[in-house]
Amino acid sequence: xxxxxxxxxxxxxxxxxxxxxxxxxxxxxxxxxxxxxxxxxxxxxxxxxxxxxxxxxxxxxxxxxxxxxxxxxxxxxxxxxxxxxxxxxxxxxxxxxxxxxxxxxxxxxxxxxxxxxxxxxxxxxxxxxxxxxxxxxxxxxxxxxxxxxxxxxxxxxxxxxxxxxxxxxxxxxxxxxxxxxxxxxxxxxxxxxxxxxxxxxxxxxxxxxxxxxxxxxxxxxxx
Amino acid sequence: xxxxxxxxxxxxxxxxxxxxxxxxxxxxxxxxxxxxxxxxxxxxxxxxxxxxxxxxxxxxxxxxxxxxxxxxxxxxxxxx
Numbered sequence: 001x002x003x004x005x006x007x008x009x010x011x012x013x014x015x016x017x018x019x020x021x022x023x024x025x026x027x028x029x030x031x032x033x034x035x036x037x038x039x040x041x042x043x044x045x046x047x048x049x050x051x052x053x054x055x056x057x058x059x060x061x062x063x064x065x066x067x068x069x070x071x072x073x074x075x076x077x078x079x080x081x082x083x084x085x086x087x088x089x090x091x092x093x094x095x096x097x098x099x100x101x102x103x104x105x106x107x108x109x110x111x112x113x114x115x116x117x118x119x120x121x122x123x124x125x126x127x128x129x130x131x132x133x134x135x136x137x138x139x140x141x142x143x144x145x146x147x148x149x150x151x152x153x154x155x156x157x158x159x160x161x162x163x164x165x166x167x168x169x170x171x172x173x174x175x176x177x178x179x180x181x182x183x184x185x186x187x188x189x190x191x192x193x194x195x196x197x198x199x200x201x202x203x204x205x206x207x208x209x210x211x212x213x214x215x216x217x218x219x220x221x222x223x
Numbered sequence: 224x225x226x227x228x229x230x231x232x233x234x235x236x237x238x239x240x241x242x243x244x245x246x247x248x249x250x251x252x253x254x255x256x257x258x259x260x261x262x263x264x265x266x267x268x269x270x271x272x273x274x275x276x277x278x279x280x281x282x283x284x285x286x287x288x289x290x291x292x293x294x295x296x297x298x299x300x301x302x303x
Binding site: 094104107 | 235236237239240243287288289291293294
């Protein structure tokens, strides 16, 4: 499997996700600098977390205008799996590959802690092995927003990937860390080959992390 | 020419920062403040032959980068 991880100035989860891909998928990812203009052939492109371009203007806005993003969009439109984690999710939204917006957490605080998510649609390349999972979030702008028409559209198309829930899998206001509409933690594009999620599966990918629930997302990609 | 661009959150988007600013203003004694919405102001110098052309380009910039139309509205004002 040929895999790529995009590196922007300010990315800081690029190495972590590369280790997770190496250990779980067994592929050594090519690290692609944001000024490179093409990714010729790929089986998985990951847009990692971090603070690309210092979160100037809006999180992900500057990165979405980077030279490499044209190629990421072309690949995504051809059906190549593209996964954005945290800041990567924000970048995919700003580039138009995913619907909605990620705004400031309702608490106005940066949140860094473990949360629990439940896969909403398990019939995709990213979630076919997913179950209720614990993994960390670390963000200031993870509050998923879309207007009521857009929410209806993504619900009708089964585009919600994950929702924040409690230990029993109940999706409620108490288990919503950041104010996201309908507890949305991750969404797909229409054809389900692009995933964006705020939680960090690569930070819960081996026993030394204290929890390895995040593995199931990478394992799903293998099957 | 000088372009002045205001970017504001759409009405149906909650603005938690605006709410906190409103509360702080009230605690300073500005009791008659009801609602605060925080936005962005961008000023840019642009070479253009006409105001209309400059405005068109600024609208394009807002739609491509400066504003996120899912959550934000924008307005453009051009000065000579």
